Amino acid sequence: MSSDARSTALGSAPLRVIPGHDAAKPRLDVERVQLADGHLPRRPRSRESIASFAAAAPRCAGFTLLEVLVALAVFSLAALAMLRLQGASIATATRLDEKLIAAIELENRAADLMLQTPAPAFGTQGGQSEIARRPLLWTATIAATPDPALERIDLQITDASGNVLASQTLIRPAA
Structure with missing residues (x-):
């Protein structure tokens, strides 16, 4: 496959061939070239390029163990408050039932x-x-x-x- 055929398949911009790269595998490092009208050509991103980007990104996604434990403590306090409220509500309903009778x-x-x-x-x-x-x-x-x-x-x-x-x-x- 020629360089021109590859550029037509991926978009309208010519691509730079990376030395030592197997042409059968999708390219991870593709240099974009500006078109004559000054715009950059658009090309779809492959799954491998997205995975390599995620691997190179700093590990700031997700929660730390401390954050999870704090959230769990807050949730458990809220759940206990709801249980106490429900218990008080049941006691009040029982007392009102006695008064009605x-x-x-x-x-x-x-x-x-x-x-x-x-x-x-x-x-x-x-x-x-x-x-x-x-x-x-x-x-x-x-x-x-x-x-x-x-x-x-x-x-x-x-x-x-x-x-x-x-x-x-x-x-x-x-x-």
């Missing part, structure tokens, strides 16, 4: 006390109930009001450990 039981007990005939006696009443497989304790304190035609009922729902989950004050007609 206690509010339902409070409404049930309030309806019973408001509809009870004859009116409940003054003093404290209490009991235990189970709703949604949760044991709840209720306490109702019935007291007189300044108006003799009305009585006051303080109703409270607590869990087994004594934490107040719901409370309400009712006023009903005296008997």
Whole structure:
């Protein structure tokens, strides 16, 4: 293959032949020659020329071990924070579920006390109930009001450990 044929195959610029280079292998060092109009001819880069360029480039690509460890530490701290947040969220949801069930039981007990005939006696009443497989304790304190035609009922729902989950004050007609 002549020098002119090789230059036509790779572009429109003549190529310089490198002494000791096998013509069957792709050229790695090709000198570009300016065309008559002042522009450089374009030629496709072979894979070998790109590989030789990457091998000759300084090794600044990639991450060092220290950078990877710092990134891993930051990621693990963020993951732990998310786990703690999720745990707090689950605890809050559980507590709200308990309060909702206690509010339902409070409404049930309030309806019973408001509809009870004859009116409940003054003093404290209490009991235990189970709703949604949760044991709840209720306490109702019935007291007189300044108006003799009305009585006051303080109703409270607590869990087994004594934490107040719901409370309400009712006023009903005296008997």
